[in-house]
Amino acid sequence: MNRRRQRWRRLWPYGFAGPAIVAIGFTFLYPLVQVIRYSFYTGSAGDQIYVGTANYSFVFNDPTFRISLFNNLKLLATVPVMTALALLIALMLNDQIRGWRQYRAIVFLPFILPAAAVGITFSFLLERNGGINTLLSDVGLGFLAQDWLGSPHLATPSIGAVIIWQQLGFGVVVFSAALLGLPAETVEAAQIDGASWWKIQRRIVIPQIRGIIEFFVTLEAITVLSQVFTYVYVLTAGGPADSSSVLEYYIWTNGFAQGSTGIASAVAVLMLGMASVLIVIYMRLHTRNVEM
């Protein structure tokens, strides 16, 4: 009797955790397993043929895939830029200049706007006769005017600039919160030691929020790898001539526009692999920081 009760007690917590485990299994694990399975098949649901790694071979040989992958890697360059800008703004706001709360709110504003709305607004601003070129002409810098979204060389950097504009506020808020949590005395001690503003930021303040900076960099790297579809779709639709396509857009084109679920799934699996590598790097850094 007693033993039965003990066994019941041991199982009791799993009863509470069970529904959550089942829910997570259905919403996360089941699709994941299905995507991996689809990546080895061709054809639509109900009429699938096992093709082994043929989908993977196909995407690696597809020039559009390579362009898309390269564009994602190019967009990764936005991460250090937005991190540096966000950090600089957060450090300046941290000096509690007059109206710093308002400035922070203004900088944060773009982040809460829907990406589609941001994309549409910037597609008007960046078109050949759009607001930015008009402004450049009006201030006598007409020679700098470009076909920002229509040029194969400029389309991806333009998308990158829009991503920086929108994500910057998030970085500022994250870094500001981290900076507010730092004890004021370390900065005061460095001031008394005779350190300049920049030296205090570089040697005292920034190292103390290194963990948060690494977190932000990882998060944004994953974002520009796997969450930029909306910007590309609204601003350039991957054009001109696939020059601004990214992996997500490639998945959408193959999976939804052309019905090649197997190819789309293979690319999704590759993206998951890349994101996992980033997460593992972050976890390693995080563990090292905790140990230090």
Next chain:
Amino acid sequence: MSEISIVGVRKQFSNGSNALDDVNLRIEDGQFAVLVGPSGCGKTTLLRIIAGLEKPTSGVVKIGDQDVTQLSPGDRDVAMVFQNYALYPHMTVAENIRFGLEVRKLPRDEITRRTLEAAKMLGLSDYLDRKPKQLSGGQRQRVAMGRAIVRRPLAFLMDEPLSNLDAQLRVSMRAELARLRTQMPTTTVYVTHDQVEAMTLGDQVAVLRDGVLQQNASPEELFERPANVFVATFIGSPSMNVVQATVRGGQVRAGELSIQLPPVIAARVEGREVIMGIRPGDLLDARQADPALPRIEVTCDVVEYLGTEANVLFSLDARQGEGGFSGEDEDSEHSTGRARLTARVGRASGIRPGDRVPLAVDVERLYFFDAQTHLTIRSPGRPALV
């Protein structure tokens, strides 16, 4: 020359509150000055003004001959030890100590030499590669000290550096501070709310209350000749007993209490409303005291046994003296309508709560303060005790 002068310093915060009101203070070269007072008295604000971390609303701060009021903290050549140590958490002990020297661009071998020297002086040589979080509270405190002394500044500023340590460690670090002082006789301003620290460490002690400097004197002077009721009750543990009293016909009366004063003392306070003060150690166990001393009989409420002696707490049907330091217990003392007093007696007295206790009053050691101004009433030309 690193004398520190504070001239007419006021500090008003943006919410209108006055943190400091016309503070004038001079700390001689090489002196160890302690700023002491209860929480919120402005002592830390004054220290931060000397450091340059706060700007005074008006007034002047001088270090040596230089007016440093408008100088940034780094240009004042002072070193500060913070209450929570303010160590750089991402740096090792060695990096923490040497940072101030690196910033000042000293030669590399000089930096290393001084760092090792400071570490040796403070017993930190084995911990140079450790991070602050791998150290005990006492070791962190030493690193903070090391960071200050390695700079060889004009003055040390210390903001309650021992308050985060446990009682035992605090005592040993206090002794260590005193030892360091003899090795490095640098001008020091030390903030504390602990009057034992103030009395044991300070060459001079400045007592602050509500942003106003009450008295700046040597520890002995503060104890023996306090300027007012506040200083008298703040300095000394247990606090000086103070009761409202009247002097008529050579007798001082405080409620049920009546004591005949020696003529020389009575002449000075005759006919006045006063606050009478007596330190617990001057209320003696009558069974062992000089029979010539006047006696009172009280009922013991509480006995605090301290090992070598005991505090006997009792109350009198008299009004508590106003203007004194009453710690956290401000309201309760007045609410009972009876004055609470303490006598310090020998451990052999055997007094128990509820006992009727005869106490002898050392009338030569009575203090008298003006009932209105709360200032000490002194005899003209008699700077001694009363």
